[in-house]
Amino acid sequence: MEPIIQVEHLCKSFEAKGGTVEAARDICFSIEKGDIFGIIGLSGAGKSTLVRCLNLLERPTSGTVRVHGKNLTELSEKDLRKERRKIGMIFQHFNLLMQRTALDNICFPMEIAGIRKKEARKKAMEYLEIVGLEDRALSYPAQLSGGQKQRVAIARVLASDPDILLCDEATSALDPQTTRAILGLLKEINQKYGITIVVITHEMSVVQEICNKVAVLDEGVLAETGTVEELFRSPKTEAARKLIFSGRNQIQEMKGKHLIRVTFENKSSFEPVIGNLVLEYRTPVNILYADTKNINGQAEGEMILQLPEDRDIAEKMIVYLKNIHMGVEVLSADAGY
Amino acid sequence: MLDTDTIMMLVEGTRDTLYMTLMSTLFGYVLGLPMGIILTVTDKDGIRPNAAVYKVLDVIVNILRSVPFLILLILVMPFTKAVVGKTYGSTATIVPLVIAAAPFIARMVESSLKEVDPGVIEAAVSMGAGTGTVIWKVMLAEARTSLLVGVTIAIGTILGYSAMAGTVGGGGLGDIAIQYGYYRYETEIMIVTVVVLVVLVQILQSIGMMVSRKLDKRK
Incomplete structure (x- = not known):
């Protein structure tokens, strides 16, 4: 058409x-x-x-x-x-x-x-x-x-x-x-x-x-x-990221390394994703931000996590999350988020 | 001192003054309103920008406005004679009054129309309104209060000018004030004339303001 x-x-x-x-x-x-x-x-x-x-x-x-x-x-x-x-x-x-x-x-x-x-x-x-x-x-x-x-x-x-x-x-x-x-x-x-x-x-x-x-x-x-x-779920550009994050002042205070933004659909919120992740790797992660948003009538969740200092484990965790169909985005610490 | 003859003279003077003022205002708007509209529309932020037209009209208006009325009155006498057939009396005075008032009216119209919210004009254009519709149904309609205040001011100013025209035999109350009060030292008649003029201005002003307030729906 x-x-x-x-x-x-x-x-x-x-x-x-x-x-x-x-x-x-x-x-x-x-x-x-x-x-x-x-x-x-x-x-x-x-x-x-x-x-x-x-x-x-x-x-x-x-x-x-x-x-x-x-x-x-x-x-x-x-x-x-x-x-x-x-x-x-x-x-x-x-x-x-x-x-x-x-x-x-x-x-x-x-x-x-x-x-x-x-x-x-x-x-x-x-x-x-x-x-x-x-x-x-x-x-x-x-x-x-x-x-x-x-x-x-x-x-x-x-x-x-x-x-x-x-x-x-x-x-x-x-x-x-x-x-x-x-x-x-x-x-x-x-x-x-x-x-x-x-x-x-x-x-x-x-x-x-x-x-x-x-x-x-x-x-x-x-x-x-x-x-x-x-x-x-996956903003590709800096401009888009800025707009998604606008109105979230607390993000600016999130300093440190290995920050990721995880997004998930309604159905995934029934599974204890973070709990399973921590149990799997026996290393705690830090939840810096979590929220659900209504997008076109569907609940979309988002979370900002701080992964462990250990690069190996951090990378494994990202792969783990991606495997269970979570939207994962690595945020660079110096980008000001 | 105020015998029947004098009173009759004052009544006639008032009638002539009103005649000159209102006719001049009317013809002043016949010329000045389109000029004001063209000035607004062709200005660089207008809906039909046209630098050449704007500039030419702008200069003409400025030149006409700079000439003192008394000089204009004498300058246009040949033209007045050609139009009316004579250069004295109230009808003859209307010609220079219109020429003096039109550019001044054009400026007032221009400033009234420029007060109209550009967003409202944009909305009309977005609905597919043409230039004529925008001028008639948006600009003039939205600015009507301000335009009417302008008319009131124009009437007051033209009334004042018409009194000045009395010095060259223009007729009306101004003429009487000059003839009796100034040349013949009949101060009382002069004072009465001035009082009548003041009352006239007051009445016209009040009517104008009342009407424009009635028509204003912005509050």
Whole structure:
């Protein structure tokens, strides 16, 4: 099947005061229909620029962006506007029209599409019900909370009946509870309406919560792409590791040699893996960190272990863990983890 | 001192002043609003950046704004004659008033439109809105409060200019103040005229502010 979004050799540079800034360098990836695709990176990694290249709010310096097989960079202004109607976008700061009620905000894309006012209003009410805000139809954005504003923005996006929804840090201005609710709503939209979702975020937790695939962006370069499980189990790049470890301050205090990161699936957690390991080699290991995370509804566990000083035993232990299908990654002590 | 004739004269003066002010504001916006929109849209951060158009308009606006109104009034007399047929009276005064007000209005419109959150404009573009839709339904609609405050300020300023036009036979309250108060030393008539002007400005200002507050849904 043809991917719904296909990005090839995309480059974007800006002229800034200090010279040319390369916000995206030779980026290639594709997104399949129905995916919830995460693009994660630290701030300044070029995520926002990249997502804006997907609907050509930013025109790429070079490279192509294909949506439904159509190369957007070659479309006329008019055709591009038509394509954009099929690509919804929500933003960190919601970007609602402040002088319009929630209902009229949702009517806006339908006005653009030339739908009659009466019909638009009727549909807008339905979309408000989907996001659970039917009682706030006549409220102005200033009277709504952040989470409610984002719900209105989502309803507004649904009103243009899109195939794709781009989310630019859509939950970054919200508290954790509201974030979870909005992410839940996005997931529901993905499943119910089959809308492909692209999520731009700097938070690994957002990716873990809803994405099935993820691309790691680091200083304008695509560091790695894959499924969320793959990234979590065996991050291949420094950038990915940093993102996985972000928000875990205690790691920085873990000094010493022979640190490994062990990841395991739900079913393995029933076996006393560490106990067996210690019994097998008659040498204690030090558990520095342990946690389970919910990734796409599956519990994934991770642990940071300090293996014995003896290199021989340490290496044997790694082989042992790998043999019982644990994800094992050796962390270098000087890497700052 | 305030006999029927004087009162009639003041009433007529007030009528002429209002006529000049409101007509000039109207035509000032007919010219100034599109200019302000073009300045915003063609600026380098605008939705249709165009350095050449922006620069030309920018310079024209600046030149027109630098000419003192009294000089402008005299400079454009030949043009006024061509348009209205005469160079005195309230209708004739509208011509220089519009020329003076339009660039000033253009700047106020520009600054109002630039207050609109760029994110909201981006959202509209992402929905497939064209330039016209963005200008009409996003920029002008979102900036309406600020634009109305601008109208109120413009009316006040044009009212002041119209009084100045009285010195060259422009008619209206300014004319009366100069003719009676200044040339004939009838201080009382001058004071009454000034009071009427103050009251007019107050009323127009209050109406403008009230309407713009009513229309503001951002709070």
